[in-house]
Amino acid sequence: MVVKQSSQVKNIKVWLLIYLLFICSVVYVSYSLNENPPHNTEISQGLFIASNAPTPSSIKEGEKVSITLPDMYTAKKLDVREGWYILPVPDVLLPNLKDKLALYVPKLSTNIEVYINHQWLGNGGRIDETASKNTHHPLVFYLDKKQLKDKGNTLFIHIKGGLPIWTYLSKVYLGDEKTITPIYEKQEILKVTLVIVITIGLVLTALFTLLFWFLRREETYYFWYFLAEILWATHDLKLFIKKVPFSNTLWETITILAIGWSIISFILFIHRYLLHYNKKTDRLIFLLGCLFSLPFLYQDITWITFYGYKVWLLFVATSGIYVFFFMLTNFKKTRDQTVLLMLMTGFIMLLFGMHDLLAVNAIILPSSPYLLYFSAILIVSVISSLLIRRFIENLKIVENYNDQLKWQVKKKQQQLESEYKKTQKLQEQQILNEERERIMRDIHDGIGGQLATTLAAIDSPDLTKDDIKDNLQLALQDLRLVIDSLDGDxxxxxxxxxxxxxxxxxxxxxxxxxxxxxxxxxxxxxxxxxxxxxxxxxxxxxxxxxxxxxxxxxxxxxxxxxxxxxxxxxxxxxxxxxxxxxxxxxxxxxxxxxxxxxxxxxxxxxxxxxxxxxxxxxxxxx
Structure with a gap:
């Protein structure tokens, strides 16, 4: 017993080390890939004008606000979600630039259109009411040095955000193509490619889990885990899809509801996986989820963002804290390493989620990399392996039951065969005895009676030899009939x-x-x-x-x-x-x-x- 406890403590220490290394690796990789170009390529000073003018030349004179990039608050103060950033290009940048240049914007919301000296460079997609969503996409624009003047160059950036609070622009970098492109590609891998790979992994494991549920319908935790992963994958679509076929309001509603119900589904999954839970609490969480979802029916983007990020996610976070303490209590009672793994996984997911929530609400830099989707790697790895292990264990149990059943059936079959042989033997013996008795009775009634009559009549003076002969022939004939009855069909x-x-x-x-x-x-x-x-x-x-x-x-x-x-x-x-x-x-x-x-x-x-x-x-x- 002491050896077993020592082994469990050792395993726990190993897992704690693995989880700590995972957290450190995610933070290190995220922030290292979130690299910015050299300081001498940045453009950070300029003006902001609240205007919906389509081109720089059509901008009307209005209130100009001096800004320093990254700018997270100007649009919010002015209560606008569209405007122009006018950014003078420092002349000191020009001597260091080569022929092929790149203008790099690591973070923005929601889309921008860029001009250099009134010459159009490009945009991140549609700039109309259903603007393309580049919130999680870094943008790069390429140009020749010939497009620049010797001095007095100006960048005009037309920005359009979803809401004033989300209308922001990071620092802008102008440098050589060879310097800027590798940095942009790292950001693309971190913010887009990696998210796509993780989302595909979520969908595939969700479908795989759904197959388990079809095979074992009575074990409903497979279904809730499938639903949790699918909803999480739905939320992650927001991180890389630029164009959606419906309004921004509806898209924001779908994605924020998806992450919330994903957490609720995880809670219902954990309840059923660990078995020991209060069914009233389980139903209460589900009903509260439905109740807190109703306000999303009011489709106003300002309301959706306020309610979603201030109320809905607070409810979801509270539910996450509940399930954390639920697993902690369960672990204290059972000392089950499976519960510990899920507990640590949930803690990391909660930790990364809080980090992203701070970034979304601009409490920390909005340019900070999002970490929550990285926890999907851990969740898929840990929980999927636990589910597969339990599925295999259940199969082994079923196989063991089948083997036992086969053994019992075989044993019963042998007993039945033995009993049948005994019964058959007894029946054969009984039939043989009955047939023997019948033959004896037939002989007694037939030939026996005739022989007895003949024997009794021998002493009679009236009985002739012919009579005796006839009687004996009749007796012999009767005997033959008895024998014939035993043969043939x-x-x-x-x-x-x-x-x-x-x-x-x-x-x-x-x-x-x-x-x-x-x-x-x-x-x-x-x-x-x-x-x-x-x-x-x-x-x-x-x-x-x-x-x-x-x-x-x-x-x-x-x-x-x-x-x-x-x-x-x-x-x-x-x-x-x-x-x-x-x-x-x-x-x-x-x-x-x-x-x-x-x-x-x-x-x-x-x-x-x-x-x-x-x-x-x-x-x-x-």
Whole structure:
């Protein structure tokens, strides 16, 4: 236990070191890439005139305010968001300049149009009401030294901001192209390229997380993390998109709401990821987010910026502080390193966000590099790795459950197979015992009874050898019937009758009775069995024996066919003769009674009739 705690403390120290290095690296890289050109290339003194004139020559005489760049307050004091900066180019710059020059503006809001000595140099895009947004874009304009006079050169910069508070201009630098261009390119990487790469990374990881959510819908923290990243990426669009297809007011509303709801989504994600949270607090934060979002419906740019940056972001920051202390409390209880990683990530995001908020409100230099989007690198790296690790852990748990389930199923299957084999063996033994008992009963009732009768009658002086022979033949015939019932297909009536024909044919020949065979194929009898086959054989045997002994017939007809009766189809076995017929009192004789009993045992209908002409007919219906 002591070793484990020591290992955890060591891991925490390592992570703290990693996070500290990340903060230092971001600050160092941001401010080092935020490099300015040499001091001897700057132009910082001049005048500001509040005017919406389209060109320098159309500027009317008005109040001129002396300014020193960077200028963050003049437009705000005059309560204007459009005007002209008139900047004399110091003559001392000219001797040091080469043929190819560059005019560099590192920071501005929102767009500018530049003239040198009334000659147009260029702009940062549209300068109309939907001016291109260059707030986070450095601008560079190239010119030849020939465009400059020997002395008395003047820069005219037409500026148009979103609001008076956002209408500002940094220092302007005029120098050699080779000196200015590398500095501009560094700024472009810092403020544009890097932001685009981070935004693409946010979108890709968000989509990847959305896939996790589709695969595991019950784990909703995947959805909230996806939403947080997508909203953050939406906010970051403001940092590099110059042109939008709708008004500045709506664009400002979308981006400021996006960063706020991104933080709220992160809070809801953390609640669900850590599991232990107050559901009432969770719902309250969501409802407060909806409530604080309603004032944005009033689409006035002054109101949106005031409410968004003074009220909405204050609410969001308060929510961020809450979740910070929520994770801190959770970590104190659980000492979970996962919570610590998220806690430190949230702290860095909060720290960078406060830095950017100070820059936006001009409490620190507006030219300061924004840091919040750098925290996205840390968040994506840390939280995405945690989500992937949890997803893999869940998969392992599911796989473990599946393996256990397979093992249990296999074990149960083996048990069932063993039980089935035992049951099958018992059933086979039971069937064998039942069949043995049936055969013993059949032998006892048939051949046993005949042999017993013959044995008892041997001592009788009236019994002849022929009688004994006939009795023994009958017993032997009965034994053969029992054996025949065990062979062949007991479900096929025609097969049963064919076997019987072979056994009783000699009896008919001795009695000089002609056999007419009209047997045709009949449907198979399901689950008929050897016992029922023997009963059919004995019924037909009894009928033939009666014909031979009592009818005096010369012709015996055995036929099979199908008969429709009351909407049902029956299979019929018929035994008919042309003898003297059956007297009425004979239908109650022992032989007929036995035939009826056997017919009942096999669920068949037994009928015996004696036509008026002559002969008798016995029918079995199945």
């Amino acid at each position: 007991s479900q096929d009536i025609t097969t049963i009758l064919g076997t019987l024909r072979m056994r009783l044919g000699s009896l008919l020949e001795k009695a000089d009775i002609k056999l007419i065979w009209k047997v045709q194929e009949l449907p198979l009898l399901e689950e008929f069995g050897p016992e029922n086959s023997l009963n059919i054989m004995r019924i037909i045997q009894e009928a033939i024996t009666n014909v031979v002994k009592h009818s005096g017939a010369t012709v015996l007809t055995i036929s099979t066919y199908e008969e429709e009766k009351e909407g049902k189809t029956y299979s019929v076995v018929e035994v008919a003769d042309n003898g003297c017929g059956i007297p009425e009192n004979s239908t109650k004789g022992r032989g007929v009674v036995n035939m009826k009993r056997r017919a009942i045992n096999i669920n068949a209908s037994f009928k015996i009739t004696s036509p008026k002409i002559k002969g008798s007919i016995i029918k079995l219906l199945f």
